Amino acid sequence: RRLVAEKKLDFGLAFDGDADRIGAIDGEGRIVWGDQLLSILVEPVLAALPGSTVIADVKTSQALFDRVAALGGAPFMWKTGHSHMKAKMKEVGAPIGGEMTGHIFFKHRWYGFDDGIYAAVRLIEAVHALGGSLTALKSAMPVLITTPELRFPVDESRKFAVIEEVLARLEVQGADVNPTDGARVNTPDGWWLLRASNTGPELVARAEAKDQAGLDRLLAEIDVQLAASGVGPLGARGALSKDRDT
Known part of the structure; x- marks a missing residue:
């Protein structure tokens, strides 16, 4: 957060020890939580695969499920835990899923597991494709x-x-x-x-x-x-x- 402020960066990214989870800070130093990152990442995926199922765990904000529905996707709430998430994604053919804790699972153009570094690349791509900034995207989210x-x-x-x-x-x-x-x-x-x-x-x-x-x-x-x-x-x-x- 300090580095983003000192260098006037667009945003900052961080990973846990084994890099299967992603965290983010926007240009104003605000945390962008895992379910909020997922709400950004689903938009280009649903544009490419309209009507697809998006899975998120039970700890996820209702705002995420509402956002998926508004984008024409099919929100699906499932059990917390990476093994549960990966199995259900495979079962229902979901191209993307995620947890509040920052585990993001891509089947779309990837292998269906949680990879924080790959999620970071997809986040950069998504922010660019959506034509704004991570700060603006965060600001547009419901305040809960x-x-x-x-x-x-x-x-x-x-x-x-x-x-x-x-x-x-x-x-x-x-x-x-x-x-x-x-x-x-x-x-x-x-x-x-x-x-x-x-x-x-x-x-x-x-x-x-x-x-x-x-x-x-x-x-x-x-x-x-x-x-x-x-x-x-x-x-x-x-x-x-x-x-x-x-």
């Missing part, structure tokens, strides 16, 4: 308030059982739930997610709303579910405050 991933320790033997308990309670309540990977719940405020981690003894939550008041209500809903299954003590709002403090 989202949490980072919030994590709650839970015994390995309990984590999937807790999700089943949450789903059962939500069914009784008549909630609008997508159970693809945990519980992703749509409300008038936005959506919240609670799922079991693929990699450790913990639950993972995320929420997205149009404003802070809406986000607070979503986090309160998560807290109710965590408390009902004996998961704590911080709750979603406490975990978010701790994350911001660190």
Whole structure:
């Protein structure tokens, strides 16, 4: 971020240790999250392959799914995890998919796996093809308030059982739930997610709303579910405050 500002660069790119994930900073120093990068990358792909399916994981912003639909594509929400994503892309013939964490999978002109360096090249190409700048593309995106991933320790033997308990309670309540990977719940405020981690003894939550008041209500809903299954003590709002403090 400092380098982009000092050198007045158009944008900056970064990769994780094995370069299968991409991160980006626009010309104003703002983070362009993985699902936001995907919303840019899908446009030229859908121009080349109209009506194609685009897969994104359950942690992805609703703005991405809405953008794919607006471009004439078929948005498809799927389980988090690169093995799940690659298998589903192959099954449904999707030319592109991605995760909020920066894993971008290209089958279009590539081999169907996540390669951060290749995604960077495709991002440069896409920004040029769209005739603007990454900064302008970021500025044009819907302004939503989202949490980072919030994590709650839970015994390995309990984590999937807790999700089943949450789903059962939500069914009784008549909630609008997508159970693809945990519980992703749509409300008038936005959506919240609670799922079991693929990699450790913990639950993972995320929420997205149009404003802070809406986000607070979503986090309160998560807290109710965590408390009902004996998961704590911080709750979603406490975990978010701790994350911001660190």
